[in-house]
Amino acid sequence: MPSAVKINALCELCHCRKAVMRRPKNLQKLCKECFIHVFETEIHRTIQREHLFYRGESVAIGASGGKDSTVLAAVMKTLNERYDYGLHLILLSIDEGIVGYRDDSLATVKRNQSQYEMPLEIVSYKQLYDWTMDEIVACSGIKSSCTYCGVLRRQALDRGALKLEVHHVITGHNADDMAETVLLNILRGDTARIEQSVNITTNSQGSPVKRSKPFKYAYEKEIVLYAHYRKLDYFSTECTYAPEAFRGTARTLLKNLELVRPSCILDIIHSGEQLKLKHKRRNASSEMEVRSNGSVSLPNKDGNRCERCGYLSTNRICKACILLEGLEINRAKVQIDGTSVDGAAKLTKTLEHLAF
Numbered sequence: 032m033p034s035a036v037k038i039n040a041l042c043e044l045c046h047c048r049k050a051v052m053r054r055p056k057n058l059q060k061l062c063k064e065c066f067i068h069v070f071e072t073e074i075h076r077t078i079q080r081e082h083l084f085y086r087g088e089s090v091a092i093g094a095s096g097g098k099d100s101t102v103l104a105a106v107m108k109t110l111n112e113r114y115d116y117g118l119h120l121i122l123l124s125i126d127e128g129i130v131g132y133r134d135d136s137l138a139t140v141k142r143n144q145s146q147y148e149m150p151l152e153i154v155s156y157k158q159l160y161d162w163t164m165d166e167i168v169a170c171s172g173i174k175s176s177c178t179y180c181g182v183l184r185r186q187a188l189d190r191g192a193l194k195l196e197v198h199h200v201i202t203g204h205n206a207d208d209m210a211e212t213v214l215l216n217i218l219r220g221d222t223a224r225i226e227q228s229v230n231i232t233t234n235s236q237g238s239p240v241k242r243s244k245p246f247k248y249a250y251e252k253e254i255v256l257y258a259h260y261r262k263l264d265y266f267s268t269e270c271t272y273a274p275e276a277f278r279g280t281a282r283t284l285l286k287n288l289e290l291v292r293p294s295c296i297l298d299i300i301h302s303g304e305q306l307k308l309k310h311k312r313r314n315a316s317s318e319m320e321v322r323s324n325g326s327v328s329l330p331n332k333d334g335n336r337c338e339r340c341g342y343l344s345t346n347r348i349c350k351a352c353i354l355l356e357g358l359e360i361n362r363a364k365v366q367i368d369g370t371s372v373d374g375a376a377k378l379t380k381t382l383e384h385l386a387f
């Protein structure tokens with residue numbers, strides 16, 4: 032919650048109202064009204080500078096019911112009206128099938144639907160893949176749950192958007208998420224991913240749906256403060272399946288750095304933006320797929336649809352289908368000999384190191 036400021040200090044922007052907080056980004060003393068206004072204005076400037084939208088565009092907001100995407104929906108509605116962007120905004124939620132977590136957060140999204148007067152589309156893993164995350168974890172263990180969920184959610188957001196005939200999805204990824212990913216990639220030596228991890232707009236290979244992050248420069252603490260001051264209705268419980276362990280370590284490191292030097296979040300993003308690596312020539316081995324039975328499949332030259340599910344993919348079998356294939360094998364083995372096998376977990380590890 033807001034860090035304490037002297038009770039008699041005046042807001043450094045309006046110079047008339049009492050300051051109630053120190054702004055986490057630059058420690059400016061601000062009143063509530065100026066903070067809300069400056070936060071919204073910075074998002075508007077990012078949107079303008081990066082030419083994120085065009086007039087008349089339909090944009091799906093990836094809505095999880097959590098603080099980031101709830102604030103995103105609130106800010107987008109405000110800016111769309113204030114600056115007359117002319118956007119058609121829709122809430123798009125993915126139901127991963129996590130009982131006691133996603134069902135509760137989807138109830139929040141449904142309330143947001145009427146609070147923000149936006150249409151809502153919900154797409155579930157069960158519908159798309161015939162698996163829920165609870166079933167995946169029961170079959171392959173909790174360790175790889177974030178990898179499965181990340182791959183399946185990316186595709187689910189694309190598929191949900193196409194169902195709505197929308198080609199642009201925005202998500203609530205914020206500056207902390209971006210800096211954390213840069214740190215994580217540096218710590219893992221995964222330099223090839225640094226450049227992409229700081230792009231404000233990205234496209235999955237072969238996908239006609241682009242994804243943007245209007246909160247690229249917004250601090251997580253400020254998002255929480257904004258939600259607090261505007262009394263937004265959001266769901267604040269952590270996912271039942273713990274976040275990937277090493278990402279958690281990078282997060283703690285970032286939070287400790289932020290305590291000493293608040294600007295380090297933006298500085299890390301800036302460093303990521305400046306790190307332009309020489310592009311390696313892609314060779315066949317970097318584009319191959321490893322199937323669950325160990326065989327490899329080379330890139331699809333003749334079309335861009337997955338042979339298995341028919342969804343757009345630059346590889347013959349899309350990454351989601353490769354993961355699901357591993358799960359099916361695991362499920363069969365569990366059913367036959369009743370023992371849990373770590374085949375799916377091994378496959379996940381292999382996939383993590385492949386470029387798709």
Ligand SMILES: Nc1ncnc2c1ncn2[C@@H]1O[C@H](COP(=O)(O)OP(=O)(O)OP(=O)(O)O)[C@@H](O)[C@H]1O
Binds near residue numbers: 096101124201208
């Ligand atoms: N189930 C979902 N349905 C739709 N969009 C989602 C879903 N999960 C995540 N997203 C999108 O991806 C962004 C980042 O998700 P992440 O899981 O990192 O959650 P987070 O940082 O806790 O965000 P939030 O506070 O919005 O839940 C979210 O802000 C949201 O836009």
